[in-house]
Amino acid sequence: MSLHGGSSGAPPAVGNAISYGGNGVSADTSRAVAIVSSQRLRLTPNKDHQPDTYDDLQSYFSPSIFSSLEGHMPPSMLGVARDDKVKFMQEILLKYLPPKIVKGHGEYKQKIISNYQPLHRELYSMNPTSFFVPSFLKAINDNTEQSFRSIMSEPHPGIFTFEMFHPHFCELLISEVENFEKWVNETKFQIMRPNTMNSYGAVLDDFGLETMLEKLMENFIRPISKVFFTEVGGATLDSHHGFVVEYGKDRDADLGFHVDDSEVTLNVCLGKQFSGGELFFRGMRCDKHVNTGTHSEEIFDYCHVPGRAVLHRGRHRHGARATISGHRINLLLWCRSSVYREMKKYQKDFSTWCGECNREKKEKQRASIAAMKLELFRREGESTA
Ligand SMILES: O=C(O)CCC(=O)C(=O)O
Numbered sequence: 001m002s003l004h005g006g007s008s009g010a011p012p013a014v015g016n017a018i019s020y021g022g023n024g025v026s027a028d029t030s031r032a033v034a035i036v037s038s039q040r041l042r043l044t045p046n047k048d049h050q051p052d053t054y055d056d057l058q059s060y061f062s063p064s065i066f067s068s069l070e071g072h073m074p075p076s077m078l079g080v081a082r083d084d085k086v087k088f089m090q091e092i093l094l095k096y097l098p099p100k101i102v103k104g105h106g107e108y109k110q111k112i113i114s115n116y117q118p119l120h121r122e123l124y125s126m127n128p129t130s131f132f133v134p135s136f137l138k139a140i141n142d143n144t145e146q147s148f149r150s151i152m153s154e155p156h157p158g159i160f161t162f163e164m165f166h167p168h169f170c171e172l173l174i175s176e177v178e179n180f181e182k183w184v185n186e187t188k189f190q191i192m193r194p195n196t197m198n199s200y201g202a203v204l205d206d207f208g209l210e211t212m213l214e215k216l217m218e219n220f221i222r223p224i225s226k227v228f229f230t231e232v233g234g235a236t237l238d239s240h241h242g243f244v245v246e247y248g249k250d251r252d253a254d255l256g257f258h259v260d261d262s263e264v265t266l267n268v269c270l271g272k273q274f275s276g277g278e279l280f281f282r283g284m285r286c287d288k289h290v291n292t293g294t295h296s297e298e299i300f301d302y303c304h305v306p307g308r309a310v311l312h313r314g315r316h317r318h319g320a321r322a323t324i325s326g327h328r329i330n331l332l333l334w335c336r337s338s339v340y341r342e343m344k345k346y347q348k349d350f351s352t353w354c355g356e357c358n359r360e361k362k363e364k365q366r367a368s369i370a371a372m373k374l375e376l377f378r379r380e381g382e383s384t385a
């Protein structure tokens with residue numbers, strides 16, 4: 001079977017937005033990190049090495065952890081800049097936090113929220129009339145499949161696009177993110193990036209926007225998902241991961257082929273001006289079939305338009321091509337359902353949405369019909385003999 005592995009042609013190894021590279025490490029949080037084997041920690045520390053001081057460092061982890069861990073770093077890392085050492089060590093340390101802390105990371109968030117001064121306070125509580133375009137609001141208020149379909153296009157099965165945010169909301173959110181990044185740079189606060197595949201971008205939930213995004217999911221995305229994504233828990237979405245990704249010069253270039261750690265993903269382009277950055281989709285797959293090849297009818301590319309949303313299943317394999325010029329910022333809301341995740345453990349057949357389960361099921365049906373026909377012919381032959 002031929003495989004169309006996105007722009008790179010590389011086979012997709014997927015899981016929770018973990019990088020697909022050959023060194024990809026499987027993990028169960030969006031913050032897990034792929035570690036290259038040559039960059040492993042040494043069992044015994046280098047006693048001759050004098051570690052940097054980290055007392056001024058603003059991080060979830062205490063400065064003494066960094067000083068102690070530094071001696072264990074691979075020899076090639078000992079001489080690099082302090083910021084790079086911090087990044088390397090923090091990524092390793094994050095892998096070993098209990099999942100609960102990584103999920104909630106209350107203390108880390110608390111540190112940010114108590115020190116960061118928001119620029120546009122009006123973004124921090126949900127205000128539908130100033131956030132959304134009227135057509136979107138009307139469709140949500142009417143709350144029927146017909147009203148949703150009236151504002152949406154479905155350019156490819158399972159991928160919905162629609163006008164969502166006012167240009168002014170997009171401008172404010174971009175400006176808030178820029179303000180947050182300025183604060184991060186000034187204070188040298190070590191922030192966690194949205195997932196292992198991004199070196200830039202910010203987790204909106206971490207600097208105070210969690211409640212607003214919770215409302216966005218509950219009151220606006222869940223009603224739509226209940227209609228279009230029922231079989232993956234669309235009606236029971238109950239948690240989210242909200243962040244922005246940034247591409248262009250001095251930012252990430254592209255995003256590799258992956259699936260999201262979500263049941264339903266909302267991806268809205270906030271701006272600014274850019275060329276390139278198209279999303280490429282390559283069919284929906286369950287865990288078992290995530291690395292199987294792509295069929296021609298599953299290939300779909302989408303060009304981002306500022307203000308416009310794309311809504312798709314998290315298991316719809318995708319990636320983003322390089323942003324060739326300009327600066328692209330997108331808002332991502334990974335929406336999850338704990339009920340669906342629990343039920344999924346006992347389910348083997350995902351043929352209602354997984355392209356490969358569906359093909360296997362059809363093939364089984366075809367084979368059993370063929371066997372039945374053969375048996376009928378045989379019996380007919382016997383009775384006429
Ligand atoms: O860059 C994009 O538009 C895609 C981002 C994405 O797929 C993700 O962050 O999960």
Ligand SMILES: [Fe+2]
Nearest residue numbers: 258259260318
């Ligand atoms: Fe994604």
